[in-house]
Amino acid sequence: MIRxxxxxxxxxxxxxxxxxxxxxxxxxxxxxxxxxxxxxxPAVRIGESLAPAARRLLxxxxxxxxxxxxxHSPCHxxxxxxxxxxxxxxxxxxxxxxxxxxxxxxxxxxWLRRVAASRGAALLAPAQxxxxxxxxxxxxxxxxxxxxxxxxxxRLLVDAGGRGSPLAKRFGARRTVSDRLVCGWVHGRDADGxxxxxxxxxxxxxxxxxxxxxxxxxxxVAFHTDADLPAAADARDAVSLLRRLSGCSDLFRSLTAxxxxxxxxxxxxxAHSSTLSSASxxxxxxxxxxxxGFDPLSSQGIFNALYTGLAAAEAAxxxxxxxxxxxxxxxxxxxxxxxxxxxxxxxxxxLERRWPDRPFWSRRFKVxxxxxxxxxxxxxxxxxxxx
Ligand SMILES: Cc1cc2nc3c(=O)[nH]c(=O)nc-3n(C[C@H](O)[C@H](O)[C@H](O)COP(=O)(O)OP(=O)(O)OC[C@H]3O[C@@H](n4cnc5c(N)ncnc54)[C@H](O)[C@@H]3O)c2cc1C
Numbered sequence: 001m002i003r004x005x006x007x008x009x010x011x012x013x014x015x016x017x018x019x020x021x022x023x024x025x026x027x028x029x030x031x032x033x034x035x036x037x038x039x040x041x042p043a044v045r046i047g048e049s050l051a052p053a054a055r056r057l058l059x060x061x062x063x064x065x066x067x068x069x070x071x072h073s074p075c076h077x078x079x080x081x082x083x084x085x086x087x088x089x090x091x092x093x094x095x096x097x098x099x100x101x102x103x104x105x106x107x108x109x110x111w112l113r114r115v116a117a118s119r120g121a122a123l124l125a126p127a128q129x130x131x132x133x134x135x136x137x138x139x140x141x142x143x144x145x146x147x148x149x150x151x152x153x154x155r156l157l158v159d160a161g162g163r164g165s166p167l168a169k170r171f172g173a174r175r176t177v178s179d180r181l182v183c184g185w186v187h188g189r190d191a192d193g194x195x196x197x198x199x200x201x202x203x204x205x206x207x208x209x210x211x212x213x214x215x216x217x218x219x220x221v222a223f224h225t226d227a228d229l230p231a232a233a234d235a236r237d238a239v240s241l242l243r244r245l246s247g248c249s250d251l252f253r254s255l256t257a258x259x260x261x262x263x264x265x266x267x268x269x270x271a272h273s274s275t276l277s278s279a280s281x282x283x284x285x286x287x288x289x290x291x292x293g294f295d296p297l298s299s300q301g302i303f304n305a306l307y308t309g310l311a312a313a314e315a316a317x318x319x320x321x322x323x324x325x326x327x328x329x330x331x332x333x334x335x336x337x338x339x340x341x342x343x344x345x346x347x348x349x350x351l352e353r354r355w356p357d358r359p360f361w362s363r364r365f366k367v368x369x370x371x372x373x374x375x376x377x378x379x380x381x382x383x384x385x386x387x
Pocket of ligand 1: 036050127162183
């Protein structure tokens with residue numbers, strides 16, 4: 001693949017998160033795949049609840065047994081205080097796919113990168129494309145890595161760069177944002193060592209809380225609100241977040257009972273729903289968050305990253321074999337996913353009617369419409385902050 005004049009590949013993937021890695025590990029056995037990521041390893045971040053149905057995707061990719069050996073924690077259901085003051089529990093006992101999962105997110109993302117490499121993908125990190133130009137047979141890139149600029153020639157470009165859609169935006173695709181959701185989070189440890197295996201969610205007047213036990217006795221606690229509301233100030237640092245948490249009845253009581261001890265500074269990031277005007281174009285496609293960004297309430301982001309990575313790899317194989325309808329067909333297949341997601345999200349937020357006059361909730365009772373100009377938080381426009 002590496003020649004004197006640079007690197008030759010069939011597909012270059014920008015972004016080695018779950019979507020980029022899923023794409024690469026599925027296409028690499030068939031074509032030459034190069035993956036670039038600006039980070040040399042996965043970031044510390046929030047985003048760990050994996051839906052039970054992910055089992056089917058992992059099985060289709062030949063990864064189920066290897067996933068089980070990674071030692072993530074099973075998630076047996078959820079406890080929510082949502083739509084009323086009393087907690088309600090729902091379990092996964094009757095789910096044919098078995099339990100969901102609370103991932104060690106760094107381990108999961110790093111594992112997917114290694115699987116992609118073991119199936120033949122080349123990984124360059126830290127690395128990012130500086131210049132991208134069209135040439136007769138595809139694309140010519142100038143890639144910056146380790147202080148060098150390497151020419152890379154490829155037939156297909158894949159935007160797996162997360163919420164910033166770094167490639168698709170260069171090619172003129174527009175990202176439409178539907179709300180201003182942001183998230184502040186902190187990791188910690190449960191001192192009592194007994195974990196419930198449940199995801200917790202609790203609504204409050206200006207947003208909602210989330211907590212999940214993680215492998216090795218760890219836990220994450222997060223607060224979600226809108227970037228333009230005063231409550232967002234409490235999401236920006238761990239001290240303010242934990243102060244606000246003490247006013248949150250059920251979750252605070254439960255975390256106190258677990259002996260939750262926060263560790264580190266935590267993080268703050270964009271968490272809005274967003275969609276790309278088109279997930280493919282002439283010689284490129286977008287996968288994962290770069291194509292569709294989901295509200296964390298849905299716990300669908302990683303599932304969507306795996307699904308679109310797999311579906312896009314199948315489309316890429318057909319495209320590279322000369323099928324002109326493969327890339328548009330892939331993009332068209334995302335429309336029903338986006339529509340079903342919007343309907344479900346609207347229904348979920350609609351269940352909480354206790355604070356109809358509070359802006360966070362009254363905004364969500366309306367039928368979703370795009371926020372013009374990608375909202376007011378500049379971090380969101382850059383797709384930054386998940387870690
Ligand atoms: C607050 C919050 C909570 C969440 N909770 C959950 C959850 O519980 N369950 C769930 O399923 N999902 C959750 N998600 C969503 C989930 O984290 C994402 O959907 C998932 O990470 C998307 O994977 P991806 O590979 O598309 O993007 P990412 O994981 O963002 O990966 C993108 C990669 O691209 C790289 N990159 C970006 N730009 C460039 C560039 N120019 N050059 C080179 N590399 C670049 C980045 O370094 C990164 O490695 C949550 C999201 C948020 C914001």
